[in-house]
Amino acid sequence: MAKSLKPTAGKHAAAEINIGIGKKDRGAIADGLSHLLADTYTLYLTTHNFHWNVTGPMFNTLHLMFMGQYTELWNAVDPIAERIRSLGYPAPGSYAQFGALASIGDVPAQPPKAFDxxxxxxxxxxxxxxxxxxxxxxxxxxGDEPTADLLTQRLTVHEQTAWMLRSLLEE
Ligand SMILES: [Fe+2]
Incomplete structure (x- = not known):
């Protein structure tokens, strides 16, 4: 006879996360993903700013290229934030939190030259x-495969985009 699926004792038992990853590991991964979220959001904002403010003979190329890139980054923040939630932690989502967590600086106050x-x-x-x-x-x-999968996808995009942008700078 199949073992019956009994609810764990205690009325709040269902609120406790039990996905096979310990609390300490979930916390460490969520903390790392919070930094990734802040970096991704900051890079999103920088790229959208550059889409607005780019000037010069490369205007059309860069304006359109930046649009593709900021759209991709905008779509990327949601799965990162929701993975943090799935691990049981709050997702950061304010300018103050992103500023404190990001490894990359804020958008330059004055629009740089196109190649900068x-x-x-x-x-x-x-x-x-x-x-x-x-x-x-x-x-x-x-053993957190969903996070490893998400990281693999993000690494593929960032390394490919860095290559494409870098190619613009070469003679
Ligand atoms: Fe636009």
Missing amino acids: MVRILVQGHEAVARTARGIFPLADKA
């Missing part, structure tokens, strides 16, 4: 890739 924008974005994508890569050992150790 490209350089700043190359550095930004590489910085976000380093942040994502740094979380991998934690996800691996905890």
Whole structure:
């Protein structure tokens, strides 16, 4: 006879997360993902700002390229935040929190020249890739495949985008 699926004792038992990853590991991964979320959001805002403010003979190319990139980054913040929630922690979501958590600086106050924008974005994508890569050992150790999968997807995008932007700077 199949073992009956009995609810765990205690009226709040269902509120406790029991997905096979210990609280300490979930906390460490969620903390790493909070940094990734802040980096991704900051890079999103920087790229959208550059879409608005780019000038010069490369205007059309960069204006459109930046639009594709900021759209991708905007879509990326949601799964990162929701993974943090699935691990049982609050997702950061304010300018103050993002400013404190991000490894990349805020958007420059004055719009840079077009090629300086490209350089700043190359550095930004590489910085976000380093942040994502740094979380991998934690996800691996905890057997957290969904986070490892998310990190793999983000690394693919950031490394490819850095290559494409870097190619614009080469003769
Ligand atoms: Fe636009």
